[in-house]
Amino acid sequence: MKSQRKTLYLFIAAALILLSSFLPCPEGLTRPGMQSFGIILASIVLWVTETMNMAVTGIFMATLLVFMKILSPNDMFKGFGGSVFFFMVGTMSITTAMASTTIPTRIAGMIMKWARKSPRKLVVGFGIGTALLSSIMSNIPTCALFASLGLAVLKANGDPKPGTSNLGKCLMIAIPAASVVGGYMTPAGGPTNIIAMNYLAEIGRPVTFLKWMIQGYPRLWPRPRKWSAAQAP
DSSP states (O other): OHHHHHHHHHHHHHHHHHHHHHSOOOTTOOHHHHHHHHHHHHHHHHHHHTOSOHHHHHHHHHHHHHHTTSSOHHHHTGGGSSHHHHHHHHHHHHHHHHHTSSHHHHHHHHHHHHHTTOHHHHHHHHHHHHHHHHTTSOHHHHHHHHHHHHHHHHHHTTOOOTTOOHHHHHHHHHHHHHHHHHTTTSGGGOHHHHHHHHHHHHTTOOOOHHHHHHHHSOOSSOOOOOOOTTTOO
16 A cells, blocks of 8 residues: 555646646746646655655756756756855765764763762763864754753762752753854854855955854953944944
């Protein structure tokens, strides 16, 4: 029955694409636009019914845009040729590589050695460690890594009942907050950073990796005086 349903959904998706190629176009809509709408509907059918893998469906429908001469190959791959896509691939690869090593555990061990028996130092150390790793890794995996290490510390110290440990509350607040702060320290902290850099470059305000770090890392010295609207050139 499952194979029959998948075959039916494939026929429905194919019918939508064929109908978009032969039905009369509404006023103001071109044939390529009609075909694009048909491909979108077919993609939704395949995604909702899970007839094929979501990634396979997306790639297949994207190639249809070229075969149906709706887009040229250069136009179809234009979105993949920018620095954002490859930068995201690189940062996600770094995140996966770091998560599969003992580096986060070693950092946690160094923090505990430095903190000794001071809960305040432990919270501060976990926050700094989370922020530093989050500056070169994705925020959510970094937060998950250090949260699991924090839970291990709590279990090693009596495993208190959830919601009763002030140390646990402080750790679970400090770790997510530090991961967000660290995510803006370098462009590698998140895909939104490199997207913002591209937009700034497009409007004639390019920002280099080093300049972003200078602005993103917390400063121990005062920032430059802000200019008011009346003083701006």
